[in-house]
Structures are given as C-alpha cells and as structure tokens.
Amino acid sequence: MINRFLMSRFGPSLTGAVVGILAPVLVFLGNPGNMGICVACFSRDIAGALGMHRAAVVQYLRPEIAGFILGSFVSALVYREYRPRAGSAPIIRFFLGVFAMVGALIFLGCPWRAYLRLSGGDLNALWGIAGLAAGVGIGIAFLWNGFNLGRSAPTANASGLVMPAFSILLLVLLLLAPQFGRDASGLPTGPIFFSKEGPGSMHAPAFIALGAGLLIGWMAQRSRFCTVGALRDLFMLKDPHLFYGILALLVAAVGTNVALGQFKLGFTGQPVAHTNALWNFLGMLLSGLAFTLAGGCPGRQLIMSGEGDNDAALFVMGLIVGAAVAHNFSFASSAKGPGPFALTAFAVGMIFCLAVGFLNRGRVSA
Amino acid sequence: MTDKILVDARGLSCPQPVLETKAALESAGQGTVEVLVDTVTSRENVLRLASRMNWKGTWEETGQGGFRLTLEK
Numbered sequence: 001m002i003n004r005f006l007m008s009r010f011g012p013s014l015t016g017a018v019v020g021i022l023a024p025v026l027v028f029l030g031n032p033g034n035m036g037i038c039v040a041c042f043s044r045d046i047a048g049a050l051g052m053h054r055a056a057v058v059q060y061l062r063p064e065i066a067g068f069i070l071g072s073f074v075s076a077l078v079y080r081e082y083r084p085r086a087g088s089a090p091i092i093r094f095f096l097g098v099f100a101m102v103g104a105l106i107f108l109g110c111p112w113r114a115y116l117r118l119s120g121g122d123l124n125a126l127w128g129i130a131g132l133a134a135g136v137g138i139g140i141a142f143l144w145n146g147f148n149l150g151r152s153a154p155t156a157n158a159s160g161l162v163m164p165a166f167s168i169l170l171l172v173l174l175l176l177a178p179q180f181g182r183d184a185s186g187l188p189t190g191p192i193f194f195s196k197e198g199p200g201s202m203h204a205p206a207f208i209a210l211g212a213g214l215l216i217g218w219m220a221q222r223s224r225f226c227t228v229g230a231l232r233d234l235f236m237l238k239d240p241h242l243f244y245g246i247l248a249l250l251v252a253a254v255g256t257n258v259a260l261g262q263f264k265l266g267f268t269g270q271p272v273a274h275t276n277a278l279w280n281f282l283g284m285l286l287s288g289l290a291f292t293l294a295g296g297c298p299g300r301q302l303i304m305s306g307e308g309d310n311d312a313a314l315f316v317m318g319l320i321v322g323a324a325v326a327h328n329f330s331f332a333s334s335a336k337g338p339g340p341f342a343l344t345a346f347a348v349g350m351i352f353c354l355a356v357g358f359l360n361r362g363r364v365s366a
Numbered sequence: 367m368t369d370k371i372l373v374d375a376r377g378l379s380c381p382q383p384v385l386e387t388k389a390a391l392e393s394a395g396q397g398t399v400e401v402l403v404d405t406v407t408s409r410e411n412v413l414r415l416a417s418r419m420n421w422k423g424t425w426e427e428t429g430q431g432g433f434r435l436t437l438e439k
Contacts, residue, residue, distance in 0.1 A: 007410070009414070079406075080431075081405070081406050081407075083404065083405060083431050085377065085404070087377075088377065088378075088379060143381065143385065148378065148379075148382050149379065150377075151376065151377030151378055152377045152379070153377055154404070154430060154431070224407055224410075224411075226380075229380060229381070232381060233381065236381065236385075237381070237384065237388070237415065239414070239415070239418065241414075294379075295379040295380040295381070295382075296379075296380060311379070
C-alpha cells in the first residue's frame with residue numbers, strides 16, 4: 001500500500017515532504033544550521049573525517065550518507081530492483097562527481113540543501129537555485145543535441161555490495177573512531193578526524209541521523225526522488241511530478257522550521273553560507289551542469305549506488321575526492337565568502353563539463 | 367502492413383530512455399513501438415511518457431531483470 005503510493009506520481013511529493021520535515025528536525029537535534037541534510041556537505045565532512053582534507057572544522061563521519069545507501073540497498077533488494085550494472089563512461093562520471101562537488105562547495109550546499117537553506121529563510125539560496133536551473137538548462141541543451149554517456153551493462157552481482165559494505169565500514173569507523181596515529185609531539189591523531197568546533201562538531205545523535213537516512217534512502221529509492229531530474233523533466237518534458245517533490249520539500253521544511261523557531265529571513269548572518277551572489281550562482285551552475293550530464297542529483301546518485309549502479313558509485317567517490325580537492329586547493333567557500341581560487345576551480349570545472357558535453361554525442365539506439 | 371519500431375534503451379541512464387522513446391513515438395505518429403529497458407525506473411518513466419502522449423502501454427519481463435514495453439496508438 002505505502003509502496004504503491006511511493007511508486008505513484010505522488011511518491012516524490014511524499015518523499016520531499018518527509019525530507020522537508022526530517023531535515024529541520026535534525027538541525028533541531030544538533031546538525032548545523034539549515035544543514036539537516038546535505039549530500040555535498042556531508043560527503044565533504046566524511047572526506048575530512050578520513051583525513052583526505054584537513055579543514056579541521058568540517059570533519060565527521062555523517063551517518064545520514066551511509067543510511068541513504070543502505071536504505072536504498074535494502075529497498076532495492078526487497079522490491080527486486082537490485083541490478084548491479086557498470087560501464088557507462090565510469091571515469092567521466094568520476095570527474096563529473098569531482099566538479100559537481102567543487103561547484104557545490106563554492107555555493108556551500110547540494111541542491112537539497114539549496115532548498116533547505118531557502119526554507120530556513122536564507123535568501124542567498126535563491127542565487128544558488130537560479131544557478132542550478134541555469135546549469136540544468138545548459139545540460140538540457142546538450143541532451144537535446146544527442147549527448148549521452150553510453151550504455152551500462154549488467155555486471156558481477158557482488159559488485160553492488162561494495163557501496164553497502166563501504167557504508168557499514170563508515171559506520172564502524174564512526175563508532176570506533178580509531179586514533180592510532182601519532183603527531184609530532186606524540187599525541188594520538190588520525191586516521192579518523194572529528195571536528196572539535198565548527199559545523200563538523202555539530203551533529204544530531206548518530207542513531208537518529210542513521211534512522212532518518214535509512215528512511216529517506218528507502219523512500220527515495222521507491223519514489224526516484226531527484227532534485228535535478230525535477231528541473232530537467234519540468235523543462236524538457238513538461239512533466240512536473242518530480243518537481244512537486246521539491247515543492248513538497250519546501251512547504252514541509254518552511255512549516256517545520258517555523259514550528260521549531262529556526263526560520264530567519266534574510267541574506268546576512270545565515271548559517272554556513274556566504275552572501276556573494278555571483279559565486280552562489282556560478283557554483284551551483286557548475287554543479288547543476290555536472291549533475292545533469294551524470295543523470296541525477298547527488299542524493300539520487302547515492303540511491304542508485306545502493307541499487308548496484310557502479311557508475312553512480314564512482315560519481316559518489318568523485319564527490320568525496322572532489323571535496324578533498326576543493327579544500328586542499330582553496331576552492332571551497334567559507335562563511336566569509338568564496339575561496340581565493342574559486343575562479344580557477346570554476347573555469348577548470350566548466351571546461352571539463354563542456355568538453356564532456358560536446359565530445360559525447362551520437363545516437364546509441366538502433 | 368505496419369512497421370514495428372524497436373527502441374533499445376537498455377543500459378541508458380536518465381533521461382535517455384524517455385528521450386529515445388519520445389523521438390520514436392513522435393516519428394511513428396501511430397502504430398506499435400516496442401521499447402527494451404533494464405530497470406524498473408526506466409519502465410515507469412517510459413510508460414508515464416507514453417500515457418501522457420496518449421499511447422497505450424503494456425509490459426512484460428524478458429528475463430535478467432529486463433522489460434519489453436509495447437506502446438500502441
């Protein structure tokens with residue numbers, strides 16, 4: 001019954017509403033402001049916790065991410081949609097993930113968080129959402145002109161177990177937080193790093209965060225909730241059913257934020273955000289283009305990786321590596337504003353994405 | 367005699383199966399179009415497109431988790 005509803009055209013709306021309620025609740029329970037759920041920020045925190053970057057304020061093994069993958073995996077198994085597949089331009093998808101993350105960290109959030117920021121009253125998110133729509137628009141132009149990354153093919157059944165196993169490993173590391181490294185003065189350090197201050201130190205109780213992740217992962221797997229597909233299908237096919245998911249998310253999140261006293265309208269003083277309109281726009285433009293070329297928003301990529309899609313899994317790994325790159329190369333923004341090399345990052349990312357768009361064309365169908 | 371158009375959308379990621387089907391339905395105008403897909407997501411997406419374009423769609427499993435969709439108008 002609930003499954004049939006989730007698979008109907010109302011499924012994305014129900015999923016969006018649940019995300020819109022749970023995300024502000026997770027903020028209330030300890031997650032950073034307007035960051036109840038953010039696939040980009042949380043992947044970045046995971047990269048930091050694994051020591052791949054040393055931005056000390058954004059390091060934590062976010063259990064929500066593991067929950068998304070595991071929730072989707074279980075759902076795919078239960079409903080016989082577990083389909084290990086691979087081979088649709090994997091290395092291109094990896095780097096689309098890298099640059100999608102670079103763009104997201106210029107804006108400071110994934111598309112989910114763009115909408116969650118807006119529903120917390122952060123008007124800077126409007127620039128990001130406009131940029132996202134522009135990026136999706138460029139991606140659509142490529143799609144109309146025959147862009148595709150080629151076919152995937154069914155692959156070894158066990159290959160789909162890698163991401164669920166990786167998720168469980170992250171949860172074990174969260175629990176154990178091993179400290180067997182030693183720094184120069186002999187104090188324990190690494191291999192797992194947790195922030196002592198800043199956004200990385202703020203988190204809801206781990207089992208609640210994991211539970212929310214599992215529920216959302218399951219629902220998103222059933223309903224195909226996708227924040228990039230929402231704009232793409234609306235613009236390209238005049239099919240609004242995924243877009244209603246975003247509207248439901250916005251309405252539910254505004255309501256929940258107001259109810260919890262977390263709604264604060266304005267541009268300045270917003271949590272984990274900067275006020276540079278141009279870079280909010282351009283960051284999400286790069287991201288939106290990369291997501292559209294890869295076929296879905298980062299949340300959707302996590303879900304597909306749980307269904308056994310090896311190519312989506314590589315995109316997710318690209319996100320994590322991209323987060324490390326963004327911080328190590330000073331591409332990432334902070335609350336103070338864009339990083340010193342935002343322009344370099346944007347230019348390189350756009351050159352890559354446009355090249356991908358132009359060089360991968362031609363009909364694949366008979 | 368009517369030609370049957372076959373769209374092989376197996377292994378294609380979103381939104382390719384829908385775009386390929388849309389092109390085939392538009393060029394066919396009427397008749398029968400068969401679409402091969404390999405995920406339930408693509409099956410649902412293609413069937414939703416077909417019904418919005420007023421084509422009648424049925425599907426059957428083809429083994430190895432694939433589906434053969436028959437769209438008629």
